[in-house]
Amino acid sequence: MGMMKLFRIRGGVHPQGRKSLSADQPIRDVPLPDLLHVPLQQHAGQPAEAVVKKGDLVLKGQVIAVGQGRISAPVHAPTSGTVVGLGRYTAPHPSGLPGRTITIRPDGKDAWADLPSPMDPFECEPGVIAKRVAESGIVGMGGAAFPSAVKLDLGRRFDLHTLIINGAECEPYLTCDDRLMREHPDEIVDGVRIMAHALGVERIVIAVEGNKPLAIRALAHASKDVSTIMIQEVPARYPMGSEKHLTQTLIGKETPARGLTAEIGVVVHNVATAMAVRDAVRFGRPLISRVVTVSGEGISNPGNFRTPIGTPVRHLIDHAGGLRGEPARLLLGGPMMGQPLADMKAPIVKGTNGILALADLPPTVAQNPCIRCASCVDACPCGLVPLEMSAAIRKEDMARATHLGLMDCIGCGSCAYVCPSSIPLVQYFNYAKGKITKQQRAEHKQMETKRLAEARTERMERVQREKREAMAQRKAAQTRTKPERSETQQDQDGEEVSA
């Protein structure tokens, strides 16, 4: 157990945990569904591109889509079977809009492909580990789904001193990380050490909220002989799991606005990611399944399930005993920052940490006007003034909202959680952020067009000017009997520039 000095973060709230619904349910496997729908965009960055076609037979762990560009991740077949579709399918996104998806009909054999050979991580160059992680399609499994290899490569650009492993799991209801830490502490510790090696850091802090004593104990036991690892209990206070706030709690430094924690020497990875990294490095296994918490008052038998990527939500819910009546809301992720799920057809993806069926919902429209109680100001972990931002947005004054720091808002919902008038503050902020991003994109495009047009005009003008000058010089040469040498030189220089 660690005994670090912890630093206080501003704001935050103490939501009811509601974790007991699923915290004592061991991780169970989910049987394969009839069809797996594996989206090509499961990560931040560019979507992957399919390298299989309809009718192809695929083996478990085989690459079915490759990453595109610097920030992307490949996708692998979660089991063996036949590719039966390659097209658009309902994505796990609030819009429910379809995204490019590979559909596989499992053959039931669950036969592995030839996997990359196991590595001894501590014998390899750090870069080799990052490469393996990239090839294994690993992304941040805490929800953000940022390609992990990119984050494991930060040691090359930044002076890093600490690897923080995020086991805070501060969202209510979610218990998948808790279960993983309790059931697989040795594997996590191994994965964490591999990551530290890849990053070239000597100091590792695994941070777990105080409401998970069993996880803390298991990790402490598993890491007792590893002097570089410290298991640190952190206060159970939302949003402790926010990367930058967790870093501040442990290190005492704020990450510069819009910057990376790496700028202050820290890289943060999630516990489940650490486990996936270990599987990839030690056994060559790509990321093809994950543990998902299925919970909420609307689920008959809440629990934690190791689920193949691409499993439809409905299949998973059926496996958890089905719905108990019509839920007020289905969510992907936790109740604070999770997204409403439009359709139970949508598949589980690499970043899905929870499926919640909530029996009742707080009001979604304002119950009273803002009474300027400033509860939101006190709750905001980012030092913003939500009441003023929302007032500006209500007047469609996006410039003022931006000036007030809208783009520094992490969307954690602490403000709306405490608002006595139930003003849907986060809805306002999402609306405005979307609008501003769109506006910026349009402006960018406009500027680009303008720049190109100006460049063109300038080029034309220069050509014209040069023609005129050349003409004038020719005239001058005709009238003069003998041009001076230096002038000729100048002519030539002029010629060179326009060439």
Next chain:
Amino acid sequence: MSTPPPLVGGPYLKQSPSVTAIMGLVMVALAPATLYGFYQFGWPAINLFVVTVASAWLCEAGVLKLTRQPLLPAVGDGSALLTGWLLAMTLPPWAPWWVGVMGSFFAIVLAKQVFGGLGQNLFNPAMVARVILLISFPVQMTYFVAPLPLGDLGAPGFLDGLAITFGFGVSGVDAVSSASILGHIKTELGQGVSWSTAFREAFEMRGMIFGTVPGSLGETSAPLLILGGMLLLGMRIITWHIPLAMMGTIAIMAGLFNVIDPLHYPDAWVHLLSGATVLGAFFIATDLVTSPSSPLGKIVFGVGCGALAYIIRTWGGYPEGIAFAVLIMNAATPLIDRYIKPRVYGRTTNGKPLEYGGGEK
């Protein structure tokens, strides 16, 4: 008016007292001092309280009705009742009924609804009403009586109470008309008497602490008001910033001048325990709508309220300055909120991203 923002956005879990619950809690916190006021000043105080609170609510409903706004949730949110309640606390307990009615009208109609209703008003409604009343009806507003606790011999009975408040019938009560502490000191100081002599002649410190002195209906019992204030702090309805800054400033200024010239400047205890100081610091200046939203802004606001209140009490024309001080600082609140904001995470106070130097290789 407003654009429909809804899209999506959590959280899907929520926990906070509703607006009505907040108003209710403030009333609970006010209850001990109010009940004590009833006990001290008897039936006339009870009548005045009921009339004031009821008319505040009726004014709210009336305005909504006249302007064709929906009655709900506004009339159910408890804010009008609370405004009436706070106003009643600051009135002389034997004031006639129409003082309460007019006060409620000023508070609800002029100070609140004209600005657009709950959350929109710039000035504290109860204080607006108190100041208008004080200026318009100085006689009624400075007519204080020595306490005649309920049930005491000579205290007004129920019918006497009606007679005093509503002016019909004849009350057989001989009230000892009296000035409030601060009023008395001010008058005597004007006649060359030292404050402590004036104070000692008329009151006892103990009486002042326990509220057995003439004064406004709900302002005289400092311990019960502090108890209520503690409840608000404990329930996180208010934060410590304004009460502490305001009372601290009053205490420091009073202490300082008292050291410089002990004959003319009452000491800090007199200022802290008399008049509207405690009620003002915990219940009036902390009004959510009309005080700044950032912690530092609240401190600035509290210091301003305390300093102005002391200045007005000491050198101004009125013995009591809390209401004026709060109103002046209310006017400054938009300015305070504009210039004093919390520091944004990861940025300097100027809004620039933090820089540590080094970092990137």
